[in-house]
Amino acid sequence: MYYLVAVLPDRIQAEAAYSALEKEGLPMNQVAILGRGYKSADEYGLIDPNEEARKQAKFMSYWLVPFGFFGGFIFNVISGLDTFPWAGALGNHLIGGLLGAIAGGMGSVLAGGGVGLIVGGGDALPYRNRLNAGKYLVVVNGAETLTLSATKILRPFNPENLQGYADTKSQVY
Known part of the structure; x- marks a missing residue:
């Protein structure tokens, strides 16, 4: 086509x-x-580039958030960090996993949404702007x-x- x-x-x-x-x-x-x-x-x-960026960020979060949790958890296990003594060993590992999941979510917004805003719409945005200009x-x-x-x-x-x-x-x- x-x-x-x-x-x-x-x-x-x-x-x-x-x-x-x-x-x-x-x-x-x-x-x-x-x-x-x-x-x-x-x-x-x-295509509305903002809508496309939201879809891409949501799609990326499906694998980046669990990957971040797993990565944060494993990093904490391997490094043996005792950042929060009140949480104990398992608690520190889970907090590391939670922080990794947060980092994965931020990565999905940055990589999925940012890239979607830059390349997702192609020429659709200039055409939308021209339509808005009459x-x-x-x-x-x-x-x-x-x-x-x-x-x-x-x-x-x-x-x-x-x-x-x-x-x-x-x-x-």
């Missing part, structure tokens, strides 16, 4: 571009306008030949940005 995204400054140009695509015979179920009065970014499925997106999705045809049709409208993407998760046959 391929995507072509054209950023147009106003509704009139977006509708003119949509009409030009329709006039050339492109399947209109594969063309969408995003912006005020049309589909929103969420309705179309543009601009319009014309999106064409389908086979590569369809997006190439749409590129030729949309170029005369002088879009602010005309970008093609290949979705590697799905195949078109």
Whole structure:
């Protein structure tokens, strides 16, 4: 599946571009306008990077927190630290494990959430920002030949940005 995204400054140009695509015979179920009065970014499925970061952090915590507990527990056993004399040997090992689990949770937020914020959204965030600024997106999705045809049709409208993407998760046959 391929995507072509054209950023147009106003509704009139977006509708003119949509009409030009329709006039050339492109399947209109594969063309969408995003912006005020049309589909929103969420309705179309543009990824919210913050939501993606939360999901990634939660996923990472499933293995980092237990790993941190185990690591903290074993470290305390091996090193023989007696940080809290009132807790006894087993209590110190469990506190070490608890501190390791906390460190694992912090690592999942930093690695999962931080990386998700930086790379999780890809170009979705700039497109969301343009929609928030009152601009319009014309999106064409389908086979590569369809997006190439749409590129030729949309170029005369002088879009602010005309970008093609290949979705590697799905195949078109």
